[in-house]
Amino acid sequence: MHNIKLTVAYDGTDFRGWQIQPGQPTIQGLLTEVVQQLTQERLNVQGAGRTDAGVHAWGQVVNFKTNSELAPEELRRGCNALLPPSIRIREAEEVGPDFQARRMARAKTYVYSIYRGAVVPPFLCRYVLHVPQKLDFTAMAQAAQYFEGERDFTSFSASTGSEEEDRDQTMIRSIFRSELIDHACSGSPTSTLICDHRLRPDEWLYVIRGSSFLRYMVRKIVGTLLKVGRGQLPASEIPDLLEKRDRRCSGPTAPPHGLCLQSVEYPDPPISLGDKTRVR
Amino acid sequence: MHNIKLTVAYDGTDFRGWQIQPGQPTIQGLLTEVVQQLTQERLNVQGAGRTDAGVHAWGQVVNFKTNSELAPEELRRGCNALLPPSIRIREAEEVGPDFQARRMARAKTYVYSIYRGAVVPPFLCRYVLHVPQKLDFTAMAQAAQYFEGERDFTSFSASTGSEEEDRDQTMIRSIFRSELIDHACSGSPTSTLICDHRLRPDEWLYVIRGSSFLRYMVRKIVGTLLKVGRGQLPASEIPDLLEKRDRRCSGPTAPPHGLCLQSVEYPDPPISLGDKTRVR
DSSP, X not given: OEEEEEEEEEOGGGXXXXXOOTTSOOHHHHHHHHHHHHHTSOOOOEESOOOOTTOEEEEEEEEEEEOOOOOHHHHHHHHHHHSOTTEEEEEEEEEOTTOOTTTTOOEEEEEXXXXXXXXXXXXXXXXXXXXXSOOOXXXXXXXXXXXXXXXXXXXXXXXXXOTTTTSOOOOEEEEEEEEEEEGGGTTSTHHHHSOTTOOOTTEEEEEEEESOOOTTHHHHHHHHHHHHHTTSSOGGGHHHHXXXXXXXXXXXXXXXXXXXXXXXEOOXXXXXXXXXXXXX | OXXXXXXXXXXXXXXXXXXXXXXXXXXXXXXXHHHHHHHTXXXXXXXXXXXXXXXXXXXXXXXXXXXXXXXXXXXXXXXXXXXXXXXXXXXXXXXXXXXXXXTTOOEEEEEEEEEOSSSOOTTTTTTOEEOOSOOOHHHHHHHHHTTOEEEEOGGGSOSSOOTTTTSOOOOEEEEEEEEEEEGGGTTSTHHHHSOTTOOOTTEEEEEEEESOOOTTHHHHHHHHHHHXXXXXXXXXXXXXXXXXXXXXXSOOOOOGGGEEEXXXXXXXXXXXXXXXXXXX
16 A cells, blocks of 8 residues: 655636535545546545635645555656646655645645735736735734734634644644745745745735644635734734634635645655655 | 827737637727727727737737727726736826827737746646757757848748738848747846746746737747757758748747737837826
8 A cells, every 4th residue: 555645736716625525626526536547446635735715725735545556756747647737746755654644734834915016917816816005014014923823713713614623623723934025025035935936026925834724714814914904903903803712803804816825844754755756 | 089008918818819800709809898888989909919819918009099088097997997807907008199009019029938847837837838858948049049130931920811911911020139048047137028927947938029020920930949949950950941931841830828928119209198007
């Protein structure tokens, strides 16, 4: 039995999210179909993050177990040949039998793109939220920092379900980084975190890295940051909002298309069995 | 009567090209419809370049004459409110009565994108030609230079029609620049020519700037450069190919989706009447 880890990028525009749903186009559904076709087995493909409808990914991580003797590189090429160009396998490798993309993730990084220019280039319209109006960058950047640390995120949770339903039901999450950056920051260590095609002029990126996330949490944080940027909420009130543990007091949920699952991290030492296929 | 000049960007993927065709989705058709709706007049929208189906534009230039008293900025906002996000008016200005986007263009710049990485990011797949195989950059760059100057492009023309059908029927065109560049060139004066979201790692751009172009000419040149890159044609044979004036001897026509009309230039002094709306 081989345990295969894939790193997957996708444009979520035309999908009903990651999670498989009968009769709906989903990333997990399509990927499962294609892997089953290649391996000629019935199997399950598990992903690290359940991205919602319209959310994109650059570094989603999945794994599946198979008896197929196809090499990881053959699986990668085979999947890419059968999948639409909106879903791409960037890497494939064989990992130890204990690896589980979902349960073993130590950190995930999400990036939310806010386009500040007057006109969104047609080439970007599927990947950015357009906010040409006046926004206070400094206040938003300050507000963003309050989300770092171990916090109860009840105020920023959806009314039902969470990304980690099958884990414990606590609303406490550890956020290692919560930062608003703009193009002027490029050249900083930040740019290595962001895939190369990101960080453009007129674009602000909100980067959040944490142990795990509640459903809609990132989009609710972004909606709240935008309220701060518009002067409707002082940055200094974020700690109070968190304290209240009341989901009615956060800002609106920002639309999905500005959000991208950037990367997923796993513990060292590497869990690879070698034979890694790395593609830039 | 006001003469309005628009600078238009579009993602050509879902259109049957620039030129209006009854019952087909075209950029000119949609733009004409929207401008007619705003001005409440029947009028014609003329474009500088007739891009083919699937070809994109960053700096297409169009003009139309109207009795409407809407300010250029109102027209720009109105058009962008009514058009799909895949077509955007970047600039609108009122120009002198003699300005004609098509006939007065002194130079056009086209950019063709060749993606060299093993996997095309899903966010780029609509805008690049994927060529992961070995290519000789130096030979292609050398071949590209042979197209500069005043040349007879019969060998690189389509079997019927030309972009400038209503102009003279000569196959002679003046090419001011023909250059293959890669990411390593960024920071050079080149990058100012290319819109900001272009020139990414793993991407080669072929840039051609000329007085005007025959139909399929840029795509046939790119198809020929790729033959050179694969070692199927020595770069030094390009002058002979041009000399032969035989369209059977050029390379195949490269696919449309890698091509973008980058910019159109007009004579100095500026033809503007002021009231320009410039948007980055």
